[in-house]
Amino acid sequence: MRAEARRRAKHRVCSRLTAAGQRHFGLLATAPSVFTIVDGRPACALKDCRPGLFSFGGAIHLKSQYTLNCQVQAYVGESGEVFWGGAHDFATRETLIVQPVRAEPQ
Numbered sequence: 001m002r003a004e005a006r007r008r009a010k011h012r013v014c015s016r017l018t019a020a021g022q023r024h025f026g027l028l029a030t031a032p033s034v035f036t037i038v039d040g041r042p043a044c045a046l047k048d049c050r051p052g053l054f055s056f057g058g059a060i061h062l063k064s065q066y067t068l069n070c071q072v073q074a075y076v077g078e079s080g081e082v083f084w085g086g087a088h089d090f091a092t093r094e095t096l097i098v099q100p101v102r103a104e105p106q
Helices: 002-010 090-094
Strands: 011-017 023-029 035-039 052-056 059-068 071-076 097-105
Touching: 071 090
Parallel strands: none
Antiparallel strands: 011 023, 035 097, 052 059, 052 097, 059 071
């Protein structure tokens, strides 16, 4: 019984309607999640970076697996804005050297 009470204290059930009008249930963590950022693969150009998290300029960003008009889709992790990294055009942005990273739960 106590284990169940602890689980409830850590998580609460949430629900929402999907676009199709179906109810979706899930667990919403109320306890903060802590992750350690670990260097993944060797540093590489943004265009060669695998989809996922990468580090540039001391911040964490996200590269999408999708492209738009043959351009890499990458986003600033903190704000969700399009990642430019100080570049003024797509060609320069794709040659920026970034560090792929991964997040490991503690």
